[in-house]
Amino acid sequence: MSLTTEALAAMVRDDSVHKRVYTDPEIFALEMERIYGQAWIYVGHESQVKKTGDYHTTRIGDQDVIMVRAADGKVHVVYNRCPHKGAKVVPDGDGCTGKFFRCPYHAWTFKLDGSHLSLPLKNGLEGTCYDPANPDFSMKAVARVDSYRGFVFASQSAEGPDLKTFLGGVASSIDNLCERSPVGEVEVAGGTFRVMQKSNWKVFYENLHDTMHARVTHESSFVAAREEAKEIGEMPFELLIMDGNGEPYEFWEKLELRAYHNGHGYMEAIFDPAAATRDPVSREHFAVLTEAYGEEKARQIMGMNRHNTIIYGSGSPHTVFQQFRVIRPISVDRTMIEIQTFRLKGAPDAVFDRALTYANLINSPSSNVMPDDVEVYKRCQEGNQTRGGDWVSLHRYLGTDKETPDGMVSTNGTSELPMRNQFAAWKQYMLNPAKTPTQADNKEADRAAA
Amino acid sequence: MQLLDRSFDVSTTPVAGATLSLEAIRGVEQFLFREARLLDERKFAEWLALWTEDGRYWVPRFHDQANPFEQISLFWEDKMLREVRVRRVENARNWSQQPLTRSAHLVGNITIEGLDAAGHLIVRSTLQLTEWRIDQRQLAGSVFHKLAATEDGGWKIVLKRVNLVNCDDVFANLEVFI
Ligand code: FES
Ligand SMILES: [Fe+2]
Numbered sequence: 001m002s003l004t005t006e007a008l009a010a011m012v013r014d015d016s017v018h019k020r021v022y023t024d025p026e027i028f029a030l031e032m033e034r035i036y037g038q039a040w041i042y043v044g045h046e047s048q049v050k051k052t053g054d055y056h057t058t059r060i061g062d063q064d065v066i067m068v069r070a071a072d073g074k075v076h077v078v079y080n081r082c083p084h085k086g087a088k089v090v091p092d093g094d095g096c097t098g099k100f101f102r103c104p105y106h107a108w109t110f111k112l113d114g115s116h117l118s119l120p121l122k123n124g125l126e127g128t129c130y131d132p133a134n135p136d137f138s139m140k141a142v143a144r145v146d147s148y149r150g151f152v153f154a155s156q157s158a159e160g161p162d163l164k165t166f167l168g169g170v171a172s173s174i175d176n177l178c179e180r181s182p183v184g185e186v187e188v189a190g191g192t193f194r195v196m197q198k199s200n201w202k203v204f205y206e207n208l209h210d211t212m213h214a215r216v217t218h219e220s221s222f223v224a225a226r227e228e229a230k231e232i233g234e235m236p237f238e239l240l241i242m243d244g245n246g247e248p249y250e251f252w253e254k255l256e257l258r259a260y261h262n263g264h265g266y267m268e269a270i271f272d273p274a275a276a277t278r279d280p281v282s283r284e285h286f287a288v289l290t291e292a293y294g295e296e297k298a299r300q301i302m303g304m305n306r307h308n309t310i311i312y313g314s315g316s317p318h319t320v321f322q323q324f325r326v327i328r329p330i331s332v333d334r335t336m337i338e339i340q341t342f343r344l345k346g347a348p349d350a351v352f353d354r355a356l357t358y359a360n361l362i363n364s365p366s367s368n369v370m371p372d373d374v375e376v377y378k379r380c381q382e383g384n385q386t387r388g389g390d391w392v393s394l395h396r397y398l399g400t401d402k403e404t405p406d407g408m409v410s411t412n413g414t415s416e417l418p419m420r421n422q423f424a425a426w427k428q429y430m431l432n433p434a435k436t437p438t439q440a441d442n443k444e445a446d447r448a449a450a
Numbered sequence: 451m452q453l454l455d456r457s458f459d460v461s462t463t464p465v466a467g468a469t470l471s472l473e474a475i476r477g478v479e480q481f482l483f484r485e486a487r488l489l490d491e492r493k494f495a496e497w498l499a500l501w502t503e504d505g506r507y508w509v510p511r512f513h514d515q516a517n518p519f520e521q522i523s524l525f526w527e528d529k530m531l532r533e534v535r536v537r538r539v540e541n542a543r544n545w546s547q548q549p550l551t552r553s554a555h556l557v558g559n560i561t562i563e564g565l566d567a568a569g570h571l572i573v574r575s576t577l578q579l580t581e582w583r584i585d586q587r588q589l590a591g592s593v594f595h596k597l598a599a600t601e602d603g604g605w606k607i608v609l610k611r612v613n614l615v616n617c618d619d620v621f622a623n624l625e626v627f628i
Contacts, residue, residue, distance in 0.1 A: 191511050191522045194620040220544040224537035228530060236451060238531060336620060341522065353454050359522050365621035366509070366525045368538045371546035374623055 003030060005431055012427045014420070015398050016391040019384040021426070022200040028332035035313060035429045036061025039262065040146070040153040040166045042314035042326060043067045043077050045340065047150065047187030053096045053112065058338070059328050060154060065142060066090055067152060068097065070112035077142040077154040078114035089139060101139065114139035149178050150185065153314070169406045170264035173309035177319040179301045180285075180351075181344035182292035186322065189343040190356050195365050196336055199377035201329035202422070204337070207373060208308040208316050209267050209418035211252035212396070214245040217376050221368045222246030237279075237354065238361055241321075242369055255307075255413030260406060263312025263425030265418050269305040276302040281350045288347060310418065312425055321358040322351075333381050339363040394419045452528045453518075458506060460517050462594040462611055464564025464572050478573055479560050481605045482595065486555035486577075489627055494536040497627070498529075502598055502606045507532060509612045509628055524617060524624060532627075539626060551583040551626045557593075570596040570608050577612065579628060589628060591615050 003026055011018035021027055041060045048056040049069040056067045057080060064080040066089070080088045082103040089101050089110070100117050101110040109117040116132040119125075130137060142154040146163040151174055153163050164171065178184050197204065207213065215222070225242035229235040235243065259265040276286040276299050289298035309317045315326040315337075326338040341359045343352045362369055384392070397415035401408045410417045470478070488497040501507075509524040518526040527535070539547050559576040566572055572594060579589040596609040612628050 190520065193511070193522060196620050196622050198622075217545065220538045220541035220547075223541055223543075224534050227537050228534045231533075232530060236530075238451070238453070239534070242534070353519070356519075356522060357451075357453060360526055361531075364522065364524060366624040368535055371623040371625050372544070375546035375548075 003027065008430045009427065012423045013391075015395045016393050017419075017423050019390055019392055022202060022381065022384050022392075023332060025332045028200075028329070030430065031329070032061040032063075034432060035426070036063070036156070036329070038155065038157045038160055038429060038432070039313040040144075040155045040163050042311065042324075043145075043152045043154050045150055045186075045188045045324075045342075046075055046147060046152060047189075048094065049075060051096065053098045053100075054094075055090055055097055056094050057090060057092045058326075060142065060156060061329060063156070064088065064092075065154070068101075068112050071099070074113075075145065075147065075152050076113045077145045077152070078139045079142065081139065082108060083116075083137055083139060084108050084119075108137075110139045114141045149174055150187075166262055167311065168262065168264060169258065169260040170266060170309060170311055173266055173306060173317055173319055176301065176304045176306065177317055177322065177342065179293075180289070180319065180322070180347065182288050182346040185345040186342040187345060188340050189352065190341045190359070192341075193339040193359065193364050194336060195339065195363075195370070195374075196330075196334065197374050197377055198333060199335060199374075199381040200332060201327055201335040202426070203377045203380055204327055204335055205263075205310060205312060205316075205422055206419045207377065208310050209257055209265060210416075211255060211257075211267070211414050213373075213376070214252065215247065215249070217372050218242075218245035218369060220372060224368065238357065241358060241362055245369070249414070252413050257410035257413060257415055257417050258404075259401070259408040259410075259417050259421035261425070263422040264310055265407070265421060266309040267307040267413075267418075269307065272303050272305040273299060274303075275305055281348070281354055284348045285351050292346075310422075312422055321362075322355040323359060323363060325363060394423070452504075452530070453526060456517070456519050458504075459566060459568065460506070460508065460609065460611070461566065462563070462572055462574075462596070462609075465567050466565040468562055468565050468571055470562055470571075475562060477603075478562065478571070478597070478605065481597070482557050482560060482573065482575055485607070486557045490553050490555055492550070492626075494540065498532055498536060500607050501529065501532070502608050503529060505529065505607050505609065507610050507627065509614065509624075510617055512618055513613070524614070524621070525612075525628070535627070546623065546625060547583075549583060551581060553582070553626070554580045563594075566596060568608075570598050571605070572596055577628070583625070585622070587622070589614060589616075591617070 011021055043058055044056045044067045049067055052069055052071045054069045065077050066080050067075060067077050069075055082089050084106055087103055087105045089103050090097060108119040111117050116137040142156055143158040144155040146153055148163055178186055221242050222245045225239040229239050256268045277283050286298055286302055289301060306319050315324060317324045322342040324340040328336045330336050341355050394416045397412050400411045401415060401417045408417060485500055507525055507527045508518055511522045511524050515521055556578040557575050561574050563572040563574050575593045577591055577593050581587050591612055591614040594611040595607060597605040598608050600606055
């Protein structure tokens, strides 16, 4: 195989990356093993599986998995495969399987942690190695499952850092999202959009903190919003959220880009003490948070003015408008985005209304903003298949980023630090062959889950 | 915010019957055909003029979705947002509209359903839509129009609700009106 460790290492330079990382199906297959086979990946939120037997299907890299709630309240993540002939045990989507899983093919049944329950006409297996305790007769659990404030992550590798360590400084974005609820809890609500992009998954991650593209790529939508505002004589919320991309370069330069280990990071505007009282919805929200946390903390929570956060491999939570764009790689040139919206428990209804409006206007397939992003991603995908050059530039503000105790911070908000940071993580994963979980690991995981 | 006005009647179940002359029914049919044709010809300014001031364009995300207030929608647009969409797709730097989206709407099975509480005419039709922009795709579904009679004997759209057969599916971008 051409993909030796040396070859992979040579694809990532300090200031650029080889275009093959976006276009080579072999590299994609290796990413599924070495990144998605090792990292903690967001599966879903506990609120998506409220009662015993509720399940939600999704993908960890190229693997179909089921997140399911067991009778003891625990959330399990198992591969969607029956150990008999391999049929997917539940159809894609959300549902409730009751007290156990039952395969539609030959009625083998499994407990909600995937372990074997029973099968019809057991006498036919007499004299074989059939044993309910033998993992070969169970649905396989993903090696590790953990949740952070209701956000369920799973790792296909039995080894590696725990979830909290993996998230590092970026956990503070999940904290801020939850603290925007007066009781510190959120739930997925209002439905999920799924949007297909014709580009490699990494392009989207890079774009999330690409501040230099906003006023160029999004000219059609911010100009449309501004023209409309001029015509009607006001700039309501619906237009304001499209207008932001048109900020001048000086605005973007002042933002701060945070980079953490494992490719994570967030983009932060300067703390905005006025955020709490800017408009009626925020004022109402602020009053509720003040009652719960005291005025100072409430002002701090609402002033934490984060734009996109990146949890590399999982996607991008948006704390201010309570969204999570979950990024699912489909193939080397196809990426599916699942867009979740959250209700802040105990917060005024108007806050959820605003989150839904934001989802409808910015993140839905009919968004006026996103198609221009999707178009330029596709152009990168196609341009990178020409012989017109091999390297993709990551030069902007190279060498100026400052180290912090837990990562790096930009000195200029247009730095390509986030991309360099993502590729540093990419390289680390890709040079580290994934250990296929062994049966021993599985037993370990079963014990831990029990 | 107009979009959050829950008093807007999105129901498409008639509360009273409607008796229309054959000629009036032909008028309604022609109105629907013309509306679809304006979209196919990208005559968006004329299309925008078909609506009442307060009219809403709705494409639910879910089958039998009760309203656009508790759940997300594929489209939920008032006059302002319809205008913004038109301004965007007509902007010279509309990268994602190069080439433009082209469409052919086939409108059929038109039935007069009755009247809503405010006396608007509820009309149901079936839509087959071929859309092309680099890739070709097929969209299909049932469409409910609520129409207000105008003084000159014509119609204006109060509500257009498009129930796509695949509303809860994965989508590539939906850039122009369905
Ligand atoms: S494939 Fe599942 S029981 Fe046979
Ligand atoms: Fe963008």
